[in-house]
Amino acid sequence: MNIAAHPKTMTPPPLHVALPGALAEGVRLMAARRGDHPQVLVAALMSKLVDDVARVADLMGDSVAAEEAPGQGRRVLESFPQGLTQRQCGVIYVLGFHADEDGVFRKQLIKIGIILNGVEITSISDVLAALSRKGLVDQVRGREGKRHWQLTRSGRRVFKELNEGESA
Template identity: 30%
Template sequence: MKPVANPIRLFISGEQAALVARAAQAKKCRPDVLISALLRLVLEGGMEDAILDGDDPHDIARGHRKRTDGLTHLQAALIYQLGMHSEEDGWCRLSVAALALLCGDIGAGTVGSIIVALERHGILEQQSAEPKRQRPRRLTEFQKARRRRPRRQRRQGMNAAALSPDATRLKAVRAAYASIAPAQWSRAQDESGPLIEARADFGEIVVLARFSEQATVDEVAFAAEAPDTVKFLLRLLDDAIRTIRSLRQPVEGNPAAGPPAAHDPKNFAAECAMKCQEPAFKVFLEEQHGLDRPLTDERVAQKVRSILGVTSRKELNDGGKASEAWKALRASFAAWLKAGR
């Protein structure tokens, strides 16, 4: 009597899936038929040792290699998604299909197998009252990890409600970007249509998302470039915040040493620095004083120092000819604006 074995589900990553699909198309059969045929020939012919040639199968299989903690990368990915999408009580209420999509569209059956394995090892638990694919799940270490949080983190969690809606959204955007960094995404195409690929921990290519035939090139590009766009906007925001903080007036009753605050009429240096960042002022210098393109902040600052006859904008706060020259340039800019350029 032949031993009874449970059906085996295979997961094949994007790069390998495309390879198998092309080979199956050449043989005019379905990909699963080709894989089954090749496996039968290899295993029944006892060729697996010769093909592997002493290599560890985990080092060759994409997405199935063992980590130092004994988990496969797919298991680790599911654990991460359960933690990321858990609610306040620690339970993740996403369906199996949703978890499969978040883990790289690996298939609901694969996720189900991973859940069974993790539950068997005591890593997660699930409520049995709900339908199987809708059951809430959580990591078994949730309560312990919550109690281990430092007091400062608990206090920050209690203060989170005091943040404005915009600040809360910005904090979530930063956290979301940090969770996927460095996010090396790229556009690709296979027989099924356009898709987005990403490099995983060990350099293997995985499919993140697929698009319908109705998706335009611009829409696919927008999605693929989303991480870089978010990174650029966050950097731009951080630069703006640093600039604003540097120009703030010292707290009343605790004045800081150095030049007067930016809004002080006598602080021409700070006023000049802010003016040099205005797009309209840059165009004014280009049209009226021959500033060459590109109109960068560095070029603008150099041109202003040349016009005013100073080596540093700090000299504008010393009074004398430099201050008067800045007042004259400022008035000329105001008149240019009023005249409608």
């Protein structure tokens, strides 16, 4: 008796996405008009986009998804009324608390991810780039060309407000 061996295949874990209020309601209404379940409609739309990089580029243009995505746990601050995601607040918090006396964060970026409970280094890099575009952090060159980060004046105001919120 011959038994054919099947190669093990790894199934990627599912991705669960929560849509904020107005967007979720819009999906529900669209699904109802079509006679679809909202989750099935979203999955069908996403499956059409996943393999169509050009269509995603047309839809998104030059904007960065992290800046466009509604919801995402945004926190509106007096010092930064446009709002920041919880992860952006976390990175500012880590940079503020773990900077050297001169205000420069010289640790490896992976340390930020560890402090923030296992956030991937690519995500940390994306957050730092977004915070830099918002004028909240600056990249500084250290010895041997290493990249370090520091909060700008605006970033320090945000950090101070976040820190005061913890003691309240």
